Amino acid sequence: MTRKLLTVSISLALASASGYVHAQGNASAGKAKAASCAGCHGEDGNSTMPSFPKLAGQHQGYLAKQLHAFKNGSRNSPMMAPLAAGLDDQAIQEIAAYYAGNKISANPAPTLPAGDDDDAPAKTEEQKKAELAALIAQGSDLYRNGNLSREVSACVACHGPYAEGNKPASFPSLHSQHADYLIKTLTDFKTGARSNNRENMMHMIATKMTDEDIKAVSYYISTMK
Known part of the structure; x- marks a missing residue:
């Protein structure tokens, strides 16, 4: 019995090691194939441009799903569609593995954008800090509790307590x-x-959110680590 258990343990260990090596190989190949993505998403998947998403640390399956969606047109993007069109299934998995294996970077402390009303009196730094703190607190509450009166679901239910997905x-x-x-x-x-x-x-949830809700929860999530 002991010998059988030992054999099984060794077999499982070898299988696990083989899977790890295979995953590492995929990520290495993905790094080379993701070179053309660096201009928008950063060399390691940490985009420095706020309008382009960070890909580092994202789940491999989710990244692969989005690349397939860009490729087959179910997710519309004039920029991403031609890039994804040239990727086969293996390349998609390798690129996704590369980004999934990298660590996402923390964002700097958020600041509120300048207001559109030029005639409004300038705000003091204390007022700006208080406004930002209130916005993030609103976002935190919405993320964790939703809004019952407007039937907005809590983000935590699907994306986890730490927004880990x-x-x-x-x-x-x-x-x-x-x-x-x-x-x-x-x-x-x-x-x-x-x-x-x-x-x-997400459409059903977002349609019940105000623009202020969207801004608040987005700012809050950006501060989560």
């Missing part, structure tokens, strides 16, 4: 993502410009 369900990791990109994404779900998610779930 849910790998088996293909719900993406969100923490440390750029606030500007999150605002655009939620707005696209709200307007229907983006709809490639399970049962159009």
Whole structure:
């Protein structure tokens, strides 16, 4: 019995090691194939431009799903479609493995954008800090509790307490993502410009969110690590 258990343990260990080496190989190949992505998403998947998403640390399955969506047209993007069109299934998996294996960078402390009303009196630094703190607190409450009166679901239910996502369900990791990109994404779900998610779930949630809700929760998520 002991010998059988030992044999099984060794077999499992070898299988695990083989899987690890295979994953590492995929990531290495993916790094080379992702070179053309660096201009927008950063060399390691940490985009420095707020309008382009960070890909580092995202779940491999979710990244692969989005690349397939760009390729088959179910997710509309004039910029990404031609890039994804030239990728076969193996290249998609390798690129996704590369980005998934990298660590997402934390964002600098957020600042509120300048207001559109030029005639409004200038705000003091203390007023700006108080406004930002209130916005992030609003976003935190919405992320964790939703809004019952408007039937806005809590983000935590699908994306986790630390915005780490849910790998088996293909719900993406969100923490440390750029606030500007999150605002655009939620707005696209709200307007229907983006709809490639399970049962159009995000559209149904986002349509019940105000622009202030979207801004607040995006700013809050951007501060999560």
